[in-house]
Amino acid sequence: MDADRAPGTGAPVEFRTLRRAFGTTVALDGLDLTVHPGELLALLGPSGCGKTTALRMLAGFEQPDSGEVLVDGRDITAIPAHRRDAGMVFQSYSLFPHLSALDNVAFGLRMRKVSAAERRARASELLDLVGLPDHGTRYPHQLSGGQQQRIALARALALRPRVLLLDEPLSALDAKVRLTLREEIRRLQQELGITTLFVTHDQEEALSMADRVAVMRGGRLEQCATPAELYARPATAFVAEFVGTMSRIPGRMLDGGTVEVLGRRLPVDADAPAAAGTEVDVLVRPEAVRLGHDPEGQARIAATAFLGAVTRMTVTLPGGTPVKADLPTESAAELPPGSAVSVTLPDRPVLVAPRAA
Numbered sequence: 001m002d003a004d005r006a007p008g009t010g011a012p013v014e015f016r017t018l019r020r021a022f023g024t025t026v027a028l029d030g031l032d033l034t035v036h037p038g039e040l041l042a043l044l045g046p047s048g049c050g051k052t053t054a055l056r057m058l059a060g061f062e063q064p065d066s067g068e069v070l071v072d073g074r075d076i077t078a079i080p081a082h083r084r085d086a087g088m089v090f091q092s093y094s095l096f097p098h099l100s101a102l103d104n105v106a107f108g109l110r111m112r113k114v115s116a117a118e119r120r121a122r123a124s125e126l127l128d129l130v131g132l133p134d135h136g137t138r139y140p141h142q143l144s145g146g147q148q149q150r151i152a153l154a155r156a157l158a159l160r161p162r163v164l165l166l167d168e169p170l171s172a173l174d175a176k177v178r179l180t181l182r183e184e185i186r187r188l189q190q191e192l193g194i195t196t197l198f199v200t201h202d203q204e205e206a207l208s209m210a211d212r213v214a215v216m217r218g219g220r221l222e223q224c225a226t227p228a229e230l231y232a233r234p235a236t237a238f239v240a241e242f243v244g245t246m247s248r249i250p251g252r253m254l255d256g257g258t259v260e261v262l263g264r265r266l267p268v269d270a271d272a273p274a275a276a277g278t279e280v281d282v283l284v285r286p287e288a289v290r291l292g293h294d295p296e297g298q299a300r301i302a303a304t305a306f307l308g309a310v311t312r313m314t315v316t317l318p319g320g321t322p323v324k325a326d327l328p329t330e331s332a333a334e335l336p337p338g339s340a341v342s343v344t345l346p347d348r349p350v351l352v353a354p355r356a357a
Contacts, residue, residue, distance in 0.1 A: 010038040010195030011072040011085070011162035013058065018067035020053055020219075027053040028064070029219035040189050040196040041224075042206035045216035045242070051199045054216075055165050058197065060084045071163060087156030088165040091172055093148045095140040095155075102127065102136035105154045112159070119158075126154035129188065146177040153185065157192070164189065164196040170205065182209050203243050207231065215239050231285075233269070237353035240283045247289070247323045248281040248356060249345075259352050262343055269349035283351040286312060289325035293335060294342040299323075301339045304332060315343055 013035040020028040028050045035041045043051035056062040057069055060081030069077045076084055095104050102123050109119035127133050130150040140148055149169055156164060166185070170178045186209050189196050200206050206213045207227040214224040215238075223235040234240035251261035253276050257268050261282045274280055291301075291313060302322065303314040311332035313325045323343065327335070335341060 010193055012037045012070075013163060013195060013197070014068075014070040015054060015057075016068040016070065018054065018057060018064045018069070020050075020057070020062065020064050026219050028057075028067075031067070031216075031219070031221060033214055033221055033224060035195055035197060036211075037195055038193040039211040040186065040198060040209060042198045042200055042210035042213045043216060044200055044203060044206040044213050045222075046201060049216040050219040051216050052167060055167055055197055055199050058084075058163065059086055059088050059165055085159075085161050086163040086165055087159060087161035088167065089149070089152050089156045089169045091168040093140070093145075093152045093172075095148055095151060097140050099139070100136060101132065101138050101140075101143065101151050104140070104151055105158055107155060108159045122158060123154070126157055127151075129157070130154045131184065144177070145173050146181055149173065149181060150184070153188070157188075157194075162195065164194045166196065166198040168199055168201070171200075171202070178205075185209070207243070213243075215242060217242075234283075234351060235270075237281075237283060237351065240351055240353075245286055245324055246283050247286070248321070248353070249284055249317070249323060250319070250321060250355070251280050251282040251352065253278045253280055253352070259350065261350070262345060264345065264347075266345065266347065267349045268352050270351065273352055273354060279355045280352045281355050282345075283353055284323070284345060286324040286326040288346055289315075289323060290344045290346070291315065291325050291327060291335060292342040292344070293339065295340055297340040297342045299341050299343045301335050301337050301341060303337060304335075315341060317343065 015031050015033045018028045018031040031054060043054060045051050053062055057064055068075050105126050106119040106123040109122060127136055130153055132147060132150055170181055182205060210227060212224055212226055213230050215222045217238050223230060223239045230243055240246050249261055251259045253274050254260055254265060255276045258265050259268050259282055298318045300316050301313055302316045305312045309329060310326045311329045313327055313332060315323045315325055317323060
């Protein structure tokens, strides 16, 4: 893809009913997923959920047992990796130690018989694009981890791919470099308009970078949505607890799609998972929990954690259930550990899950 191509002109990508097993282990179990042109979609999930297998299938490094991979409407499932219009950046950088930064970036161009002058010009342009214009003569061992990953990114972009694949590219970096580089990757991705799949197990990384996030579990897609929707309206209990912090509060199903929790009757967000009278867990975000000083309250502040503008309180309910609540730090100072408090929830729909064992 040309560096000056307008945003939004990346290729659409489709995974159609992909299945892949390694012996008795099912890596993908009928994955259906569409990536829109020019968007950054994060594949998020725990280890072994199938996200890297899906990425490697798009790259051509793995073949599905069944199903199809399409790019720009074209079935590329049987096309070998070197003939696919995709650039890939790995966690381990995978730079050639005997080549300079400039030659690493230009390597793919050399394999495609691009002239020396053209590949040097293109590599120099990309070094400038990733913020390393003066590092072309340095070798990988002379570069920091963040600089090496920028070189790897430049190399992946050198062939102007229509799809960019990032396989946990930031996980080997320290926190400060990781934050800087993820902002840089997002800037470049938007500037180039390149369709990008980003594999990560880091929810903060996924939510901060992606246009949409696809949460995977056991080879299946649990939910694909914008970060805001994923956080506010998780489709399943797994998504709710994997993305962000979520407390489980004991409740009991009532009729009419409502649940009794903390002495209140609240509507259930989505279909009722159990019949009236069934004991369930109500899933609640820390910012939704309301605490009030109450000398007669049976809940107790067990611990506090300072998070800057907010303080996260751990409250123990009667019966021992822990609940997380976020309060403005100024308000939290009035409720030290041991304080008796009331615990309430806002009058809005809640997500309900079967009672945890």
